[in-house]
Amino acid sequence: MPVDAEGFKRVAASWATGVTIVTSRSGDRQQGMTVSAFSEVSLDPPLFLVCADKSSITNELIAESGVFSVSILARGQEDLSNRFASKREEHRRFEGLDCTDGATGCPRVPGALAWIDCSVTRAVDAGDHVIYLARAEEAAAVDGEPLLYFRQAYGGLS
Ligand SMILES: Cc1cc2nc3c(=O)[nH]c(=O)nc-3n(C[C@H](O)[C@H](O)[C@H](O)COP(=O)(O)O)c2cc1C
Structure with missing residues (x-):
C-alpha cells in the first residue's frame, strides 16, 4: 500500500x-517544544538523538546554539x-x-x-x-512513572 500523509500519520x-520537552537557548532567546521523537543512541560515547521540525522555533535555536536540554x-x-x-x-510557555x-x-x-543536557555532534537533514x-x-533521573503517548492520547504504565 502506498504511504500517503494520512497513512504515515x-x-x-x-x-x-x-514524552519529552526539548528546550534550547541562543543569546537572550529561549524556547522549548514537546518532542516524542527522542532516542538513546550510544553508551560510549553517550549519545542521544531528537528529531525537530524545521519550521519550529526550537529548531532554529538549536541550529544557532548547538545545545539543547531534554x-x-x-x-x-x-x-x-x-x-x-x-x-x-508559544512565547509564554515558560511563564510560572x-x-x-x-x-x-x-x-x-x-x-x-x-x-539530559546535550551538545550537538551532528545535524542530519x-x-x-x-x-x-x-x-x-x-544527565540525571529520579524515581517515578513516565507519561506515555499513543494514538493522540496520554496514558501511564497501568
Ligand atoms: C505528543 C507530541 C509529540 C511531538 N513530537 C514532536 C517531535 O518529535 N518533533 C517535533 O519537531 N515536534 C513534535 N511535536 C510538535 C511540537 O511540539 C509543536 O509543533 C510545537 O508547537 C513546536 O514549537 P516551537 O515552534 O515553538 O518550537 C509534538 C507534539 C506532541 C503533542
Whole structure:
C-alpha cells in the first residue's frame, strides 16, 4: 500500500512513546517544544538523538546554539506537554515555571522524570525535520512513572 500523509500519520501514531520537552537557548532567546521523537543512541560515547521540525522555533535555536536540554516528562504532566506543543501563546510557555539551567545553559522543566543536557555532534537533514545527534554533557533521573503517548492520547504504565 502506498504511504500517503494520512497513512504515515496513522502508522507513526501506532508507535507508543514517552514524552519529552526539548528546550534550547541562543543569546537572550529561549524556547522549548514537546518532542516524542527522542532516542538513546550510544553508551560510549553517550549519545542521544531528537528529531525537530524545521519550521519550529526550537529548531532554529538549536541550529544557532548547538545545545539543547531534554526533560523526560513524568506521569501527570500532560498539561505541560500540551502547553509546549500548542502554537497559541508559544512565547509564554515558560511563564510560572521554576526551570533550572543545566551545563549547556538550557532550561530543564521542573517535575520531570529525567533530564539530559546535550551538545550537538551532528545535524542530519531529514525531509521536513532535522535529526540532531548529540552528546550528553550532564544527565540525571529520579524515581517515578513516565507519561506515555499513543494514538493522540496520554496514558501511564497501568
Ligand atoms: C505528543 C507530541 C509529540 C511531538 N513530537 C514532536 C517531535 O518529535 N518533533 C517535533 O519537531 N515536534 C513534535 N511535536 C510538535 C511540537 O511540539 C509543536 O509543533 C510545537 O508547537 C513546536 O514549537 P516551537 O515552534 O515553538 O518550537 C509534538 C507534539 C506532541 C503533542
